[in-house]
Amino acid sequence: MEDKLFVGHGRLDLHIGNCQSLKDKRRVIKSLKERLRNHYNIAICEFGDLSLWQRTQLAFVTCSNDKSIVDSTMKKVIDFLDKTHLVSLLDFKMEII
Numbered sequence: 764m765e766d767k768l769f770v771g772h773g774r775l776d777l778h779i780g781n782c783q784s785l786k787d788k789r790r791v792i793k794s795l796k797e798r799l800r801n802h803y804n805i806a807i808c809e810f811g812d813l814s815l816w817q818r819t820q821l822a823f824v825t826c827s828n829d830k831s832i833v834d835s836t837m838k839k840v841i842d843f844l845d846k847t848h849l850v851s852l853l854d855f856k857m858e859i860i
Contacts, residue, residue, distance in 0.1 A: 768826060769859055771833040775821040776854040788816045791849055803836055833859055
């Protein structure tokens with residue numbers, strides 16, 4: 764019997780409305796990343812728009828031997844971001860391999 768592994772990865776484009784400096788942005792993004800890691804057990808990093816203080820791009824990854832768990836986790840991350848007041852979700856792309 765072949766063991767299966769499903770890896771889901773997502774790219775997020777976010778707007779941080781109440782930031783007035785890069786220091787404010789770092790505080791918000793650090794808090795957001797910690798909350799997402801703790802609640803959904805994902806790996807997450809900031810990779811784009813590093814010098815802009817009201818925009819950021821994040822990438823996240825999750826994996827499981829059950830494709831529905833990967834899909835559910837990814838949808839929960841997006842739902843969380845839609846409901847949070849810290850950032851506005853401008854765009855996202857998700858894929859399961």
